[in-house]
Amino acid sequence: MDTLPTLLNKVKQCALAEDIPVLSDLLAIGEAPLSDLVQAAHEVTAAKASSVFNFCTVVNAKSGRCTENCHWCAQSLHFEGRCGVYPLLDSDKILQAALAAQKNGATRFSLVTSGRKLSRREVREAAEIVKKLKSETTLEICISAGLLTKEEFDLLAQAGVCRCHCNLEASENFFPKVCTSHTTADKLKTIHAARMAGLEVCSGGIIGMGESRQDRIELALMLRKLETPSIPINILEPIKGTPLEHMEPISEEEIIRTVALFRLINPKAYLRFAGGRRRLSEASTQMALKAGINSAIAGDMLTTKGSAIEKDKFLVQKCGYLLEPLT
Numbered sequence: 009m010d011t012l013p014t015l016l017n018k019v020k021q022c023a024l025a026e027d028i029p030v031l032s033d034l035l036a037i038g039e040a041p042l043s044d045l046v047q048a049a050h051e052v053t054a055a056k057a058s059s060v061f062n063f064c065t066v067v068n069a070k071s072g073r074c075t076e077n078c079h080w081c082a083q084s085l086h087f088e089g090r091c092g093v094y095p096l097l098d099s100d101k102i103l104q105a106a107l108a109a110q111k112n113g114a115t116r117f118s119l120v121t122s123g124r125k126l127s128r129r130e131v132r133e134a135a136e137i138v139k140k141l142k143s144e145t146t147l148e149i150c151i152s153a154g155l156l157t158k159e160e161f162d163l164l165a166q167a168g169v170c171r172c173h174c175n176l177e178a179s180e181n182f183f184p185k186v187c188t189s190h191t192t193a194d195k196l197k198t199i200h201a202a203r204m205a206g207l208e209v210c211s212g213g214i215i216g217m218g219e220s221r222q223d224r225i226e227l228a229l230m231l232r233k234l235e236t237p238s239i240p241i242n243i244l245e246p247i248k249g250t251p252l253e254h255m256e257p258i259s260e261e262e263i264i265r266t267v268a269l270f271r272l273i274n275p276k277a278y279l280r281f282a283g284g285r286r287r288l289s290e291a292s293t294q295m296a297l298k299a300g301i302n303s304a305i306a307g308d309m310l311t312t313k314g315s316a317i318e319k320d321k322f323l324v325q326k327c328g329y330l331l332e333p334l335t
Contacts, residue, residue, distance in 0.1 A: 016040050020048040023275040024055055028232055034225045038269060042261060049268035049299045056275035061329040062303040063317060064116035064150070064280070065109035069137075070096045070130075074122040076189040078177075079251040080214055080244055083122045088249035096121065096130050099137045106145050112317045114306060115332050117141065118150035118173055124190065125154030135167035142168035150210060155190065155198045161205035172202035173210040175240065179226035182219045186252070199234065212240035212280065215266055216258030224266050228273040239277050240305065241267065243284025260292040264299055271300025278303040290323070297327040 010018065016037045022029045037045065072093030074083045082091040106117045119134060126134060131153070138149050151164055152173035161172065177183060180192040199209050211234065213227050231239055243263060246253045270279055280303040285293065304324075306317040321331060 012036065012040050016044060016048050019272050020052060023052040023272045026056070026275055028229070029273060031225065031229065034269060034273065035222060038221050038225070038265060042264060045265060045268045046295055046299045049271040052275050053271055053300045053302065057271070057300065057302050058278065059330055060332050061324040062116065062278060062332050063114045063306045063320070064118060064303070065114040065306055066118045066120050067102055067105045069102060069119040070094070070121035070123065072122055075124050077187060079186040080217060082247045082250060087251065090249060096133055099140045102137055103140055103144060106141050106147055110145050110147055113321060113331065114317070115148060116150055117147040118152060120152040121154065123154055125156055128160070131156070131160045131163055135163050138164065138167040138169055155194055156201065158201040158204045161202050161207055165205045165207055169207065171208040171210055174198050174202065175212050176227060176230060177213045178217065178219055179223040180230065181226065182223040186217050209236055210238035210240065211236050212242065212282070214242040214244050215263065216244035216255065217252060218255060225269055228270045232274050236274070237277055238280055238303065239270065239274060240280040240282040241270065242282040245284045260288055263288065264292060264295050267296045267301055268299040280304055293323060294327055297324060302329060
C-alpha cells in the first residue's frame, strides 16, 4: 500500500502531466500535513498556472425577488434575507461602476443578475449595455444571467460578452440539499449553450455549506472534466434569514486544503478567490495564494462585502505574482 508521501507525489506528478487524478488518491492526500499539501500544489501552480494575477469586479445589475430557492442567497423570495430589490440597472449606472473598476486595476467586469434567467427583453437590454461598456472601457465583459439559451448567448456574444459565469456551486450529489428549484443538469446545459455560442466559461462553487471534503473534491473533478478555465472559490458567509444562517464556519485550514486540492485537480485553471475570503487572516490568505489562488473577484460581492483591491494587489505581489497590465 502506498504511503501518504508517495501518494501525494503521485497526484502531483499526475497534475504536472495534466492528467486527472483518481478520487481515492485525492481523498487520501486530503489528510496530508498541510505544509506538504500546499507545497505540492505550489509546485504545480508554478509549473502550470499563470503567474499573472487577474482581477475581476462584479456589479449587481439586477437584484432581489429571485424565484430560485438557493439556501445561501439573500436574493431568494422564498426566504427572509434582506437585500436591495431593483430591476436591471440602466447603462449609465453600470458604466460608472465599470469605469471605477477599470481605474482600480480590474481587467474583467461581470454583470450579475438575480432570477432564474433574464427575459428576452432583458437580454436585449443587457446586450445594449455591453455594447456601451465595450465602446467606453477596455474591460473584458462577462455575464452571469441565469439559465440562458444558446440563442440568447449568441446575442450577448455579438454585443461583446466574452465569458459566461455559471457556478455549479456544489457536487452533483450535494447540490439538491441546498437548492431544489434547478439542478446541476440545468447548469451543465447552460454551460454547453454558452460554449456553443463561442463564450468562455467561468464556473466554481461555494464551500462551507455543510458539504464533505469528498463533495468538494467531486466538484473540482467535475470542473476539470469540463475543462473550466476560471474557477471561483466562494466561502459561505451565512446570511440572516436564509436556511444556512446558522451554518458553522468552515475552518481556515480546510479552506487552504480545498484550494490546494482544487489546484492539484485543475493545474492550469485560474483559481479565483471570491465571496467570503475577507474573514481569512493575512497568513491564511498568503498560504492560499501559495497553494494556487491566482485570480480574484475584488470589491464588494452581490449581497456581502468584499476585499479592497489595493490590499489585494499588495498581497499578491508579495506572494510573487505579477499584476495583469491595463490595456
